[in-house]
Amino acid sequence: MSARVPLRALILEDSEFDARVMVQALKAGGYDVQWKRVETAEVMEKALKEQLWDMVLADYNMPAFNAPQALRILQGADLDIPFIIVSGGIGEDVAVAAMKAGAHDYVMKGNPARLLPAVERELREAEVRRKRREAEGLLRESELRYRSLWETSPDAVLLCSELGFIGFANPAAEVIFGYPSADLTGMAISTLGPPGGGGLGKALRVASESATGGTNRTLVEGPAVRKDGTEILVEATSTRLELPERMWFVLIVRDITEKRRNETELRAKEEQMRAAREIQQRLFPRHAPVIQGFDIAGTSVPADATGGDYYDFLPMMDGHLGLVVADVSGHGLGPSLLMVETRALLRVVARNRIDPGEILARANRVLSEDVEGKNYVTLIFARLNPKTGEVLHANAGHPAAIVVGANGEVKAQLRRTGGPLGFSIGPPIAASLPIWLTPGDVLVLYTDGIKEARRSRAHSEAGEEFGLDRIVEAVRTHSGKSSEEIVRALCDQARAFSAPDPLEDDLTLLVVKALPVDPGGAAATPAVP
Numbered sequence: 071m072s073a074r075v076p077l078r079a080l081i082l083e084d085s086e087f088d089a090r091v092m093v094q095a096l097k098a099g100g101y102d103v104q105w106k107r108v109e110t111a112e113v114m115e116k117a118l119k120e121q122l123w124d125m126v127l128a129d130y131n132m133p134a135f136n137a138p139q140a141l142r143i144l145q146g147a148d149l150d151i152p153f154i155i156v157s158g159g160i161g162e163d164v165a166v167a168a169m170k171a172g173a174h175d176y177v178m179k180g181n182p183a184r185l186l187p188a189v190e191r192e193l194r195e196a197e198v199r200r201k202r203r204e205a206e207g208l209l210r211e212s213e214l215r216y217r218s219l220w221e222t223s224p225d226a227v228l229l230c231s232e233l234g235f236i237g238f239a240n241p242a243a244e245v246i247f248g249y250p251s252a253d254l255t256g257m258a259i260s261t262l263g264p265p266g267g268g269g270l271g272k273a274l275r276v277a278s279e280s281a282t283g284g285t286n287r288t289l290v291e292g293p294a295v296r297k298d299g300t301e302i303l304v305e306a307t308s309t310r311l312e313l314p315e316r317m318w319f320v321l322i323v324r325d326i327t328e329k330r331r332n333e334t335e336l337r338a339k340e341e342q343m344r345a346a347r348e349i350q351q352r353l354f355p356r357h358a359p360v361i362q363g364f365d366i367a368g369t370s371v372p373a374d375a376t377g378g379d380y381y382d383f384l385p386m387m388d389g390h391l392g393l394v395v396a397d398v399s400g401h402g403l404g405p406s407l408l409m410v411e412t413r414a415l416l417r418v419v420a421r422n423r424i425d426p427g428e429i430l431a432r433a434n435r436v437l438s439e440d441v442e443g444k445n446y447v448t449l450i451f452a453r454l455n456p457k458t459g460e461v462l463h464a465n466a467g468h469p470a471a472i473v474v475g476a477n478g479e480v481k482a483q484l485r486r487t488g489g490p491l492g493f494s495i496g497p498p499i500a501a502s503l504p505i506w507l508t509p510g511d512v513l514v515l516y517t518d519g520i521k522e523a524r525r526s527r528a529h530s531e532a533g534e535e536f537g538l539d540r541i542v543e544a545v546r547t548h549s550g551k552s553s554e555e556i557v558r559a560l561c562d563q564a565r566a567f568s569a570p571d572p573l574e575d576d577l578t579l580l581v582v583k584a585l586p587v588d589p590g591g592a593a594a595t596p597a598v599p
Contacts, residue, residue, distance in 0.1 A: 476508070
């Protein structure tokens with residue numbers, strides 16, 4: 071036995087007997103009826119407020135009330151409840167008038183067979199109307215939500231018909247295309263594209279072709295035309311929006327003209343940087359000089375495509391060797407060009423000058439005229455006498471180089487003797503007092519890229535610098551290895567220290583290791599006065 075269908079019926083009837091006859095007919099038809107009989111307008115209004123009803127069954131005429139009055143009360147309460155007149159004393163013209171006023175059906179009293187199908191039909195139609203109202207409410211809510219999003223979107227939003235006419239344009243569309251929103255509405259989408267088609271027209275066409283299958287979203291890039299005739303490059307996403315009355319296509323359009331221009335410029339700059347990088351790499355020493363009694367190595371690792379660091383080995387008079395490590399302020403192409411100029415100046419001046427202070431002073435006069443204080447170069451120039459192990463240096467505002475002795479202690483530091491190159495002001499750059507390298511000593515010239523390498527933000531000690539102590543410890547740990555291995559170890563440890571972040575600054579090292587005496591006498595012990 072199937073479950074009975076609940077039915078809440080409000081019965082407007084002055085006869086208790088007639089009311090029970092209707093209820094009995096509904097129960098016989100499979101309804102579990104909860105009902106209430108009312109005879110006046112006041113009681114009906116109260117009943118409508120107290121609970122929800124599925125059906126109103128009304129006698130047309132009662133001593134103090136009638137069906138037209140009840141119908142107006144129901145309509146005034148804004149309730150969509152089936153209203154069926156059940157009466158035996160009215161004519162056809164009165165029944166028709168009642169139906170026009172809003173009654174849903176008319177059934178003669180004493181005909182329960184006619185009552186049941188009328189109730190079933192009106193309950194079904196009431197459910198259909200309820201679902202339609204819910205759908206329309208959701209649609210209105212969705213439209214409001216979409217409109218709110220579209221109105222505030224930085225991208226143009228165009229709502230187009232299947233024939234390609236614009237039905238809605240948001241404020242961003244006015245900015246991108248130069249037309250007022252009122253002018254865009256009703257305009258053919260093809261008006262916003264070039265004569266040859268493509269762009270928005272293509273996006274709409276692809277979306278239309280996909281309406282019968284395939285993806286519901288397409289992305290097209292192409293030209294569009296503003297009101298003033300300016301051609302722009304746009305990226306358009308199109309998608310179908312199926313509403314009950316018709317299908318629309320939503321085009322979300324982004325002006326990517328500036329983006330593509332910037333990308334083109336960036337690629338051109340990257341190509342320039344690549345070319346500059348190749349030129350710069352050719353200027354670094356290909357090989358360290360081979361000098362009896364010393365093992366020498368150097369490297370420079372740029373933070374950008376081109377770096378501002380520089381190192382070099384310069385042949386000098388009387389068989390001396392110039393060791394140079396420099397750091398140009400900034401990164402990129404400009405600093406790399408200043409590095410090239412510094413390298414050229416030092417190579418020319420060092421050919422016929424022996425004093426490091428004088429060499430840097432002459433280079434500073436030229437650089438100061440060229441850069442006018444906009445950039446500067448910190449630099450250390452150390453002159454090595456291979457015969458004696460003597461080292462004389464001039465330091466133009468650069469981090470102090472260190473000499474780690476054979477016992478692992480810092481034997482000497484090659485400190486600053488003047489300000490950076492590129493500034494005409496300040497005292498002249500002087501040379502230091504000499505020091506001597508003895509077997510087992512390791513001289514390390516470096517830029518601040520290694521000393522100031524920092525812990526990653528992911529590390530508990532974020533921001534901590536690699537520092538001089540770690541440089542000394544790395545040299546001490548690898549002092550028994552070659553200069554090239556010491557250089558590699560320092561670079562690897564600095565990278566590991568900053569990992570997973572890349573190094574923030576160029577990293578340049580130059581290492582000179584005084585070799586022990588060959589038992590066979592191949593390398594003489596450097597003389598120490």
